[in-house]
Structure formats: C-alpha cells, structure tokens
Amino acid sequence: MPHNMGPVDSAIRAVIGLLLISLVFVGPRTSFGWIGLLPLLSAFFGWCPPYSLLRINTCRKPR
Numbered sequence: 001m002p003h004n005m006g007p008v009d010s011a012i013r014a015v016i017g018l019l020l021i022s023l024v025f026v027g028p029r030t031s032f033g034w035i036g037l038l039p040l041l042s043a044f045f046g047w048c049p050p051y052s053l054l055r056i057n058t059c060r061k062p063r
Helices: 007-025 033-046 049-054
Strands: none
Touching: 007 033
16 A cells, blocks of 8 residues: 555544544544544555545655
8 A cells, every 4th residue: 555645634634533533532422433543544554545546645756
C-alpha cells in the first residue's frame, strides 16, 4: 500500500477519529463513535482506500 495521504490530511483525520471515538466514553456515549476507528487507522497507515479508487494523492512529491 503506497502512501496517498499527506501530513496535513493525516493530522485532520487523526483528530476527527479521536473526536468520534471520544463519543463512546464522554458525551452521548453512543456506539456510533467507534466509526472513528476508520479515519484514525487511515491516518496511522497514511493510506485511504477511496483516495486510491479516485486516484487522489495528497502526499508531497519527493524533490
């Protein structure tokens, strides 16, 4: 799996994932928050399946 996400994209996904997971423990305490694992895992691996299908790449190109 080649990386197709840049550092800014990964950071945004990590924050969104952590916010969604926090819904499981704080706030409404719904199981909907576990969906936050998807953006968190994609941020960790630096690869997004929909980006691959749509041929989107936010990585910086090596000079």
